[in-house]
Amino acid sequence: xxxxxxxxxxxxxxxxxxxxxxxxxxxxxxxxxxxxxxxxxxxxxxxxxxxxxxxxxxxxxxxxxxxxxxxxxxxxxxxxxxxxxxxxxxxxxxxxxxxxxxxxxxxxxxxxxxxxxxxxxxxxxxxxxxxxxxxxxxxxxxxxxxxxxxxxxxxxxxxxxxxxxxxxxxxxxxxxxxxxxxxxxxxxxxxxxxxxxxxxxxxxxxxxxxxxxxxxxxxxxxxxxxxxxxxxxxxxxxxxxxxxxxxxxxxxxxxxxxxxxxxxxxxxxxxxxxxxxxxxxxxxxxxxxxxxxxxxxxxxxxxxxxxxxxxxxxxxxxxxxxxxxxxxxxxxxxxxxxxxxxxxxxxxxxxxxxxxxxxxxxxxxxxxxxxxxxxxxxxxxxxxxxxxxxxxxxxxxxxxxxxxxxxxxxxxxxxxxxxxxxxxxxxxxxxxxxxxxxxxxxxxxxxxxxxxxxxxxxxxxxxxxxxxxxxxxxxxxxxxxxxxxxxxxxxxxxxxxx
Amino acid sequence: xxxxxxxxxxxxxxxxxxxxxxxxxxxxxxxxxxxxxxxxxxxxxxxxxxxxxxxxxxxxxxxxxxxxxxxxxxxxxxxxxxxxxxxxxxxxxxxxxxxxxxxxxxxxxxxxxxxxxxxxxxxxxxxxxxxxxxxxxxxxxxxxxxxxxxxxxxxxxxxxxxxxxxxxxxxxxxxxxxxxxxxxxxxxxxxxxxxxxxxxxxxxxxxxxxxxxxxxxxxxxxxxxxxxxxxxxxxxxxxxxxxxxxxxxxxxxxxxxxxxxxxxxxxxxxxxxxxxxxxxxxxxxxxxxxxxxxxxxxxxxxxxxxxxxxxxxxxxxxxxxxxxxxxxxxxxxxxxxxxxxxxxxxxxxxxxxxxxxxxxxxxxxxxxxxxxxxxxxxxxxxxxxxxxxxxxxxxxxxxxxxxxxxxxxxxxxxxxxxxxxxxxxxxxxxxxxxxxxxxxxxxxxxxxxxx
Numbered sequence: 001x002x003x004x005x006x007x008x009x010x011x012x013x014x015x016x017x018x019x020x021x022x023x024x025x026x027x028x029x030x031x032x033x034x035x036x037x038x039x040x041x042x043x044x045x046x047x048x049x050x051x052x053x054x055x056x057x058x059x060x061x062x063x064x065x066x067x068x069x070x071x072x073x074x075x076x077x078x079x080x081x082x083x084x085x086x087x088x089x090x091x092x093x094x095x096x097x098x099x100x101x102x103x104x105x106x107x108x109x110x111x112x113x114x115x116x117x118x119x120x121x122x123x124x125x126x127x128x129x130x131x132x133x134x135x136x137x138x139x140x141x142x143x144x145x146x147x148x149x150x151x152x153x154x155x156x157x158x159x160x161x162x163x164x165x166x167x168x169x170x171x172x173x174x175x176x177x178x179x180x181x182x183x184x185x186x187x188x189x190x191x192x193x194x195x196x197x198x199x200x201x202x203x204x205x206x207x208x209x210x211x212x213x214x215x216x217x218x219x220x221x222x223x224x225x226x227x228x229x230x231x232x233x234x235x236x237x238x239x240x241x242x243x244x245x246x247x248x249x250x251x252x253x254x255x256x257x258x259x260x261x262x263x264x265x266x267x268x269x270x271x272x273x274x275x276x277x278x279x280x281x282x283x284x285x286x287x288x289x290x291x292x293x294x295x296x297x298x299x300x301x302x303x304x305x306x307x308x309x310x311x312x313x314x315x316x317x318x319x320x321x322x323x324x325x326x327x328x329x330x331x332x333x334x335x336x337x338x339x340x341x342x343x344x345x346x347x348x349x350x351x352x353x354x355x356x357x358x359x360x361x362x363x364x365x366x367x368x369x370x371x372x373x374x375x376x377x378x379x380x381x382x383x384x385x386x387x388x389x390x391x392x393x394x395x396x397x398x399x400x401x402x403x404x405x406x407x408x409x410x411x412x413x414x415x416x417x418x419x420x421x422x423x424x425x426x427x428x429x430x431x432x433x434x435x436x437x438x439x440x441x442x443x444x445x446x447x448x449x450x451x452x453x454x455x456x457x458x459x460x461x462x463x464x465x466x467x468x469x470x471x472x473x474x475x476x477x478x479x480x481x482x483x484x485x486x487x488x489x490x491x492x493x494x495x496x497x498x
Numbered sequence: 499x500x501x502x503x504x505x506x507x508x509x510x511x512x513x514x515x516x517x518x519x520x521x522x523x524x525x526x527x528x529x530x531x532x533x534x535x536x537x538x539x540x541x542x543x544x545x546x547x548x549x550x551x552x553x554x555x556x557x558x559x560x561x562x563x564x565x566x567x568x569x570x571x572x573x574x575x576x577x578x579x580x581x582x583x584x585x586x587x588x589x590x591x592x593x594x595x596x597x598x599x600x601x602x603x604x605x606x607x608x609x610x611x612x613x614x615x616x617x618x619x620x621x622x623x624x625x626x627x628x629x630x631x632x633x634x635x636x637x638x639x640x641x642x643x644x645x646x647x648x649x650x651x652x653x654x655x656x657x658x659x660x661x662x663x664x665x666x667x668x669x670x671x672x673x674x675x676x677x678x679x680x681x682x683x684x685x686x687x688x689x690x691x692x693x694x695x696x697x698x699x700x701x702x703x704x705x706x707x708x709x710x711x712x713x714x715x716x717x718x719x720x721x722x723x724x725x726x727x728x729x730x731x732x733x734x735x736x737x738x739x740x741x742x743x744x745x746x747x748x749x750x751x752x753x754x755x756x757x758x759x760x761x762x763x764x765x766x767x768x769x770x771x772x773x774x775x776x777x778x779x780x781x782x783x784x785x786x787x788x789x790x791x792x793x794x795x796x797x798x799x800x801x802x803x804x805x806x807x808x809x810x811x812x813x814x815x816x817x818x819x820x821x822x823x824x825x826x827x828x829x830x831x832x833x834x835x836x837x838x839x840x841x842x843x844x845x846x847x848x849x850x851x852x853x854x855x856x857x858x859x860x861x862x863x864x865x866x867x868x869x870x871x872x873x874x875x876x877x878x879x880x881x882x883x884x885x886x887x888x889x890x891x892x893x894x895x896x897x898x899x900x901x902x903x904x905x906x907x908x909x910x911x912x913x914x915x916x917x918x919x920x921x922x923x924x925x926x927x928x929x930x931x932x933x934x935x936x937x938x939x940x941x942x943x944x945x946x947x948x949x
Contacts, residue, residue: 019609021609021612021613021616022613022842023613023616030845031845031847031848032580032842032843032844032845032848033580033843033844033845033847033848033851033852034580035578035848035851035852035855035928036855036928036931038855038858038859039859039931039932040858040859040861040862040932040935041858041861041862042854042858043857043858043861045746045854045857048857048861048880048881049717049746049747049857049880049882050719050880052719052721052748053717053719053747053748053880054746054747054748055744055746055747055748055749055752057846057847057850058620058621058744058745058846058849058850059620060616060620061617061620061621061841061845061846061849062841062842062845062846063845063846063847064842064843064845066580066582066843069582069839069842069843070582070585070586072842073586073589073592073610073835073839074586074589076605076606076609076610077586077589077591077592077606078591078606079603079604079605079606079609080591080592080595080603080604080605080606080607081591081595081600081603081604082590082591082592082593082594082595082596083590083594083595084590084591084593084594085590085591088596090596093596095596096501097501098593098594099501101546101549101550103588104550104553105549105550105553106770107584108553108554108557109557109562109564109565110554110556110557110558110559110560110562111553111556111557111560111770111771112562112768112769112770113562113563113564113576113768113769113770114560114561114562114563114769114770114771115563115568115570115574115576115769115771115906116574116769116771116772117570117572117574117909118560118561118568118570118906119897119898119901119906121901122560122561122566122901122906123559123560123561123771124559124560125555125556125557125558125559125560126556126559126560126771128556128559129556136540139538139539139540140538140540151632151633151636151773151774151830152632152826152827152828152829153827153828154815154825154826154827154828155632155636155825155826157825158825162670162673162674165674174674185816186814186815186816186817186818186819186822186827187815187816187825187827189815189819189820190815190818190819190820190822190824190825191825192820193820193821193822193825194643194671194824194825195674196674196675196676199819199820236527237527237528239527239529242529242532266538267534267537267538268525268528268533268534269528269532269533269534270532270534273532274532282828284828288501290593290594290832291594291595291596291597291828291831292592292593292595292830292831292832292833292835293592293593293595293596293597293598293604293607293610293611293831293832293835294596294597294598294607294611294629294630294792294828294829294830294831294832294834295630295774295828295829295830295831295832295833296632296773296774296828296829296830296831296832296833297828298774312670333670333673334666334667334669334670334673335635335663335666335667335670336636336667336670337632337633337635337636337667337773338573338633338634338635338661338663338664338667338772339573339574339663339771339772339773339775340771340772340773341772341773342773342774342775343770343771343772343773343774344768344770344771344773344774345773345774347553351549351553353540354541354543354544354549354552355501355543355544355546355549356499356501356543357540357541357542357543357544358537358538358539358540358542358543359537359542359543360499360501360502360543361538361540362537362538363499363502364499364501364502366521366524367502367504367509369524369525370504370509370512370513370521370524371504371512373516373524374512374515374516377515377516378515389527390524390526390527392524413600414600414602417600417602417603422596422600422603423600428816442501442502442504443501443502443503444503445503445504445508446503446504446508446511446512448503449512474602474603477602477603478602478605479601479602479605479799479801479803479805480602480799480800480801480803481602481799481800482601482602482797482798482799482805482806482807483797483798483799483800484797484807484809486797486798487795487796487797487807487809488795488809488810490797491626491783491786491795491809492795492796492797493612493615493626493627493786493793493794493795493796493809494612494615494616494619494625494626494627495612495613495616
């Protein structure tokens with residue numbers, strides 16, 4: 001079969017994939033749908049709705065038979081790399097195994113086919129699940145209360161910051177600033193700005209951690225919060241966290257924990273014990289819900305008691321053996337989304353926590369930290385290690401040695417694709433030039449960590465002896481490097497061929 | 499533990515290679531006082547079969563919409579999901595992939611996103627769509643923030659018939675940003691009157707937000723809206739909570755909307771007690787740099803082969819940080835994929851047919867219910883698959899009574915609007931067979947006569 005437009009051959013030819021857009025595979029009259037008979041009078045639309053409120057048929061919409069839809073998306077899926085295919089060591093993303101039993105649980109009709117506006121007596125199981133999950137997350141993090149409403153980590157950050165602001169406002173001064181380290185993830189300042197806060201960036205110490213001195217210099221009664229991550233984006237434990245928290249608290253400020261790196265700490269230590277007042281969880285990281293190619297995630301937020309009055313509404317409460325949704329929260333920041341949360345992801349995370357139990361969760365964190373340290377140990381003679389402190393669940397190296405041969409972090413990443421791996425996070429955190437942030441997770445066995453290390457070592461050697469190979473990479477993929485400049489300069493976001 | 503391959507022997511070997519003795523050595527950097535002394539107080543691990551049994555038990559305490567005859571809408575719609583949708587979205591290559599930052603190994607995701615963006619543009623008759631936001635409610639908030647950036651103004655006119663929870667979320671997002679929200683009430687037809695909007699417009703109005711079909715199920719007539727607003731340099735934001743309606747109704751782009759935002763759950767995504775859902779967002783080309791969210795664009799590789807990449811990333815938080823158009827990172831990728839597959843399966847004809855079927859079933863129900871003595875339709879405007887029924891009995895009582903018959907007739911509007919506690923918001927889709935509709939009418943009739 002040929003593509004009418006490009007004359008390129010379609011379908012699978014050995015290892016070559018070509019896949020037209022679904023619109024290019026459309027033919028008039030082809031159908032993929034199935035609908036029941038009306039059973040009621042089949043009134044024409046014009047008799048119920050004035051003609052000027054109606055449309056013509058949707059121009060350009062596909063007309064494809066069911067098998068062709070199935071083939072199209074099956075083939076497209078084969079162009080993707082995914083956790084199910086191999087190691088995915090993206091730092092800060094915690095690309096661990098997405099257990100299928102979680103999917104089975106989420107599919108159960110009593111979870112997947114319940115409407116958010118059913119009367120509460122008819123959804124007691126859902127409310128119980130939410131209530132219990134909140135308590136597990138509170139226990140894991142050392143917080144007093146949790147909301148499951150936010151749809152993702154960034155959404156949770158915004159929710160946490162809104163509560164911080166409401167707390168300060170209730171004391172007479174909402175304050176105007178948020179301080180955060182220069183190693184912070186971009187969502188942190190973006191969320192702060194959305195909340196109306198001015199962002200002050202702190203220079204990390206030469207050990208890569210938040211410097212108590214730097215905090216003390218900027219901390220005043222106009223700073224609402226310090227926003228940080230522990231372990232931080234270098235994978236290093238913030239050893240001054242208690243001191244830093246004291247400095248902030250003494251001026252009436254609060255301390256926010258970006259919980260993206262919680263995989264390092266579960267069962268080992270708790271953010272709530274370190275001085276943090278608020279934390280957002282990323283269920284699609286630590287708690288194994290699948291990344292889905294860009295979501296859905298879930299970003300619950302845990303708070304200490306002083307912030308509880310400000311939690312989003314509604315809140316799940318328990319009265320004896322009944323659960324209910326409480327809307328009577330006069331100091332609440334309001335809703336951060338319609339309905340109650342990404343419930344389907346909550347079911348998955350709940351299933352995961354019930355599967356692992358306390359011992360499994362602890363072993364998860366221990367192994368995540370062990371794997372990252374072992375990996376670093378194996379590659380440290382080949383890649384510059386910018387900070388000597390022992391990392392936790394992720395390690396950061398740089399391209400410093402390779403740059404001497406004209407090879408950059410981007411090139412190393414692209415070459416790793418040829419070796420069959422998704423690259424680590426590159427150019428983040430910003431405080432390390434040419435950073436590669438590697439997080440194997442606990443899902444990888446020793447031999448896989450070894451193989452990843454060996455691939456990285458080989459690339460380092462290639463960079464030295466045969467840099468062209470690295471610069472040309474990837475060559476074993478369906479497409480080679482794509483022209484991103486052209487995508488920005490010649491906008492094409494929507495198929496327009498009719 | 500079956501998710502964690504490394505055995506104690508593996509751990510020993512790895513520790514030894516690093517010159518360490520125990521796992522404890524790895525955590526020596528954490529102050530002793532912070533170390534937990536015992537296991538977390540959560541329930542002990544369950545085997546796979548036990549955990550499933552537990553989950554089924556919990557799920558068994560919920561009434562699902564296939565065991566009950568439910569007539570619930572209001573931003574979450576019970577539609578048929580073709581079998582191939584979950585089969586495809588549960589493929590590991592889609593489900594366990596990451597955001598496509600490394601496009602060479604993510605062309606599956608990226609091409610699907612491009613197709614999704616195209617479908618949204620076609621449905622809404624707009625020029626560019628993003629790769630998804632969280633849901634309809636946060637989408638409205640993002641649309642208003644975008645209107646603020648574009649117009650540099652700080653007031654919003656919000657129809658009272660926009661989903662009240664969308665309005666609530668908007669207010670939460672705006673609370674610290676110095677923006678004011680003014681509500682515009684509907685008229686007797688249940689529509690937002692242009693005359694009233696015109697009265698409320700000021701030099702500070704950034705945008706007007708309307709929803710169609712609106713929360714009362716009424717289809718808005720937006721004749722004259724775009725012209726009036728654009729004359730004052732105000733943006734028209736149209737929200738769509740039930741996008742199946744776009745199979746029949748004049749699309750927002752044709753009304754002159756500047757931003758279209760909505761809830762895509764109705765396409766391919768389970769009800770799932772309110773999430774995960776799908777915020778779709780579309781606008782005009784000239785505003786693309788102010789648009790929030792990810793965007794896929796077409797390009798070529800070094801060999802001239804067509805491919806797709808995420809583009810215009812300088813709008814986003816990982817590049818622009820506090821100056822980003824939004825803080826959004828993880829969005830609703832797999833939900834957008836489900837919607838894409840669903841729409842491709844429905845196709846041009848199927849989309850229209852399912853919309854017609856919804857209209858027909860709902861019209862039948864509406865007519866039967868309005869004929870019950872004591873009941874009336876408080877709004878005279880045209881509806882699609884949702885409508886409000888006024889009853890002599892409080893809606894809450896009716897709902898409670900009917901649940902004993904495994905019927906959920908609708909939503910008590912009094913829960914959202916004061917003075918409407920005798921009004922039921924009812925939704926009928928292709929998933930409500932005539933038999934259930936008749937049973938509903940009979941039960942409502944009986945319940946009313948009994949009082």
